[in-house]
Structure formats: structure tokens, C-alpha cells
Amino acid sequence: MHAPGARPEKPNIIQVIRDRYPELNETNKKIADFILQNLEMATFASLMEISRKIGVSDATLVRFARELDFGGYQDLRQALVEYIRKIIYPTQKSSILDEQGQHPFIDLVMKKDIEYITQTMSKVDPKGFDVLIEFLLAARRIYCMGWGLSSFLAEYLSFALQILSHDATPVIRERRPLVQQLLFIEKNDLLITFDLILYSSEVLEAVEYVHREKKSVKIVTITNKPLAQIVQYSDLSFFCDMIGHEFKLISLTAPLCFINAILEQVAAKNPAKTTKALVAFQRVVQSSPLHYSQFELQNFQRQFHPKECKGSGP
Numbered sequence: 534m535h536a537p538g539a540r541p542e543k544p545n546i547i548q549v550i551r552d553r554y555p556e557l558n559e560t561n562k563k564i565a566d567f568i569l570q571n572l573e574m575a576t577f578a579s580l581m582e583i584s585r586k587i588g589v590s591d592a593t594l595v596r597f598a599r600e601l602d603f604g605g606y607q608d609l610r611q612a613l614v615e616y617i618r619k620i621i622y623p624t625q626k627s628s629i630l631d632e633q634g635q636h637p638f639i640d641l642v643m644k645k646d647i648e649y650i651t652q653t654m655s656k657v658d659p660k661g662f663d664v665l666i667e668f669l670l671a672a673r674r675i676y677c678m679g680w681g682l683s684s685f686l687a688e689y690l691s692f693a694l695q696i697l698s699h700d701a702t703p704v705i706r707e708r709r710p711l712v713q714q715l716l717f718i719e720k721n722d723l724l725i726t727f728d729l730i731l732y733s734s735e736v737l738e739a740v741e742y743v744h745r746e747k748k749s750v751k752i753v754t755i756t757n758k759p760l761a762q763i764v765q766y767s768d769l770s771f772f773c774d775m776i777g778h779e780f781k782l783i784s785l786t787a788p789l790c791f792i793n794a795i796l797e798q799v800a801a802k803n804p805a806k807t808t809k810a811l812v813a814f815q816r817v818v819q820s821s822p823l824h825y826s827q828f829e830l831q832n833f834q835r836q837f838h839p840k841e842c843k844g845s846g847p
Contacts, residue, residue, distance in 0.1 A: 545612070545615075545616045545619070546609065546612035546613055546615075546616050547569065547616060549601055549612075550565050550568060550569060550601065551569075553600075553601060557600070560589060560593060560597075561597050561600055563587060563588075563589070564587055564589065564593070564594065564597045565597075567583075567586070567587050568613070570732065570760070570761075570762050571586075571732065571734055571737075571762075572613065572616075572617070572731060572732060573731055573732060573733055573734060574586070574734040575610075575613060576610060576613040576614055576617060578734075580594060580606055594606045597609075617731065645784070646784055646786040646787075648774075649773075649774040649784055649786055649787040650786055650787050650790045652774040652787070653772070653773045653774045653787035653788070653790070653791060654787075654790065654791065654794070656772060657771060657791070657794075661769055661771070662771075662794075662798075664769055665753060665769055665771075665795065666795070666798050666799060666802060668723050668751050668753065668768075668769070669694075669699070669723065669795070669799055670799065670802060670803065671721070672699075672700075672721065672722060672723035672751075673700065673719070673720075673721040673722055674700045674701070674702065674718075674719075674722045674723070675691070675694055675699055675700065675701040675702070675722070675723045675725065676701075676702055676704050676714075676715065676718060676722065676723065676724045676725070677690045677691040677694075677701060677702070677703050677704065677725050677727075678703075678704035678705070678711060678715075678724060678725070678726045678727065678736065678739060678740075679703075679704075679705060679726070679727035679728070679736070680705070680706055680711065680728070680733035680735055680736050681731060681733065682729060682730065682731070682783065682785065683727035683728055683729050683733075683736075684703075684705040684706065684727075685785065686727045686729075686755075686785065686788050686789070686792065687703050687704065687705055687725075687726075687727050688703045688705060689789070689792060690725065690792050690795070690796075691703040693792070693796050694796070694799070696810065696811070696814055697796070697799060697800060697806075697807055697810050697811075698806060698807075698809070698810035698813075699799070704739070706735070710735065710739075711735050711736060711738070711739040712735075712738050712739040712742050714739075715739055715742065715743055715747075718743060718747055718750055719747070719750070720747075720749040720750065721749070722747075722750050723750070723751050723753065724740070724743055724750055724751070724752045724753070725753045725754075725755070726739075726740055726752065726753070726754045726755065726763060726767075727755050727756070727788070728754065728755075728756045728761060728763050729755070729756055729757050729773065729788065730757060730783055732756075732761060732762065732763075736763065737762050737763055740752060740754070740763045740766045740767075741766060743766075744766040751768045751769075752766055752767045752768050752769075753767060753768065753769045753770070753771075754766075754767040754769075754770045754771070755770075755771050755772075755773060755788060755791070756770070756771075756772060756773070757772060757773055757774070758772065759772060771791065773787045773788040773791060774787050
């Protein structure tokens with residue numbers, strides 16, 4: 534309910550497409566489906582690329598935009614840009630600041646993140662999680678792929694698996710396209726793909742390639758919706774809550790919690806290998822003054838490994 538005299542918030546482009554969807558013809562529904570499932574490409578690719586991908590003419594795209602009361606596809610594109618901008622950089626009006634008068638800011642953020650974590654972890658199938666751990670332990674090499682925000686998750690999982698002595702490599706946007714980095718993925722390798730919120734056509738291309746050309750490679754996808762296109766190519770899928778109805782900021786706490794659960798289970802399944810890897814990491818990397826403060830390291834060891842530090846000085 535709006536405050537007296539306040540103007541109701543204008544529906545965003547995604548809401549408009551969903552509201553008008555039932556009255557669209559088959560061709561326009563095909564275009565609408567493409568936009569909803571390929572937000573990034575629909576926003577930033579050229580008109581020719583989009584029409585070719587969907588299998589319609591440029592003129593059909595323009596007519597679709599006019600069907601939704603836009604002057605043309607360029608106006609519709611601008612509405613998509615605005616939608617993405619509000620997701621990434623939410624304004625105070627649509628953010629958690631609306632509730633700051635009722636709840637302390639930090640307390641509210643904490644409660645929302647706990648809610649995301651709870652919702653995410655409650656939806657994890659225990660049998661599916663065990664299968665994921667089996668995939669990880671059996672893999673010759675583990676490729677962790679992500680684009681945009683998802684690339685941080687891919688890098689973190691890869692980094693942590695390397696510390697645990699697993700052959701893991703991040704597949705993120707750099708000088709080479711994602712699909713090029715997967716050209717030599719082989720039998721007994723594992724591909725873990727993060728594709729959250731703003732789905733990437735480049736990630737989809739890479740997953741499609743592995744599914745089509747490397748059929749023996751297991752594919753695990755971590756995304757936020759069962760309708761995400763990469764799900765159809767995966768052997769195993771998990772879903773994370775990242776953005777709520779009132780809380781418009783994108784939160785990575787739920788997928789990070791899920792990653793930590795993976796790492797803890799991997800370590801617990803092979804404690805001898807884990808211990809050996811951590812000891813090697815501490816001896817070679819942490820004990821080097823080039824990488825870590827030795828004073829802080831000694832404090833850490835006294836706190837967490839007091840028996841090992843007896844007699845090592847004050």
C-alpha cells in the first residue's frame with residue numbers, strides 16, 4: 534500500500550513481459566522466453582546477433598518491442614539496462630534502508646542473510662550432496678567456472694580445493710573465452726559451474742560445448758533457479774537464494790555457505806590427505822616471511838595449536 538500522495542512504482546521490464554506474456558502470439562512468446570532466460574545477451578548484444586540467435590528477423594524484434602508499448606527495440610533495451618542497474622546498484626527507495634527505521638541496519642542484513650542461508654541449505658538434497666562429494670573425490674581435475682559475480686565463487690572454491698591438494702583450476706573471464714579454457718577438459722574431469730542472477734550466454738556456450746563434445750565429463754551447476762538454461766546440461770544441480778522480495782541487494786552468503794559445506798565434507802572424507810596438505814601449506818607457504826607475518830602466524834598457532842607451540846618462546 535502506497536503512502537498518501539505517493540506515486541505507485543512503475544513496473545520494471547521483466548514484470549511487463551511476464552504480465553503481457555499470456556496475450557502474446559507464439560513468435561513473440563519465443564522472443565519473451567529468450568529475453569527472460571538470456572538477460573545479458575538481450576541487453577548488450579546487437580540486434581542482428583539477437584535475431585539470429587532466436588531465429589527471427591530484426592523487424593520482428595522491433596514489432597515485439599512495440600507490442601509492449603516501446604518505440605522500438607532500442608527503447609526496450611534501455612529498459613533492460615535500467616533493470617540490471619537497479620539489481621546491481623539498488624537505490625535507497627528499493628533497498629533495505631526502507632526498514633532501517635524499524636530495525637538496526639546490521640541486524641537486518643544479518644537476519645536476511647541467515648534467511649538466505651537457511652532457505653538454500655534446506656533445499657539441498659542430502660543424496661545429491663553426497664553424489665557431489667563423490668564426483669569431487671573421484672575427479673582427476675576440477676574446473677570451477679563462473680562469470681561476473683559468479684567468478685568470485687568459482688575462484689574461491691578452486692583456491693580452497695587447491696589448499697586441500699586437489700587439482701582445481703578456475704575458469705573465469707580473462708584473455709581467453711571460457712569455452713577455450715575448456716577445450717582440453719578430459720574424461721574423469723569435473724566441471725562445477727556457477728551461474729547466478731544475471732545469466733551469462735558465454736557460460737551457457739561453454740557448458741553446452743562440454744555437454745556435447747565431452748560426454749564423459751560430469752557437470753555440476755549451482756544457480757538460483759531450476760529454469761536456468763544451464764540446468765538442462767547438468768548431471769547435478771543445486772539452487773541458492775540470493776535476493777529476496779524486500780531485500781534488493783545481491784548477497785553471496787548462501788552460495789559461500791554451500792561452498793564451505795562442500796569443503797568441510799571433502800576434508801572429512803579423507804582426513805589423512807587433508808592433514809598432509811595443510812601441513813605442507815603451513816610449512817612451505819605460511820612459514821615464509823615473504824607471504825605471511827610471522828608474528829601473526831605464531832599468535833595463530835598458539836591459539837589453535839597450543840601443544841605444537843610449547844617451548845617455542847614467549
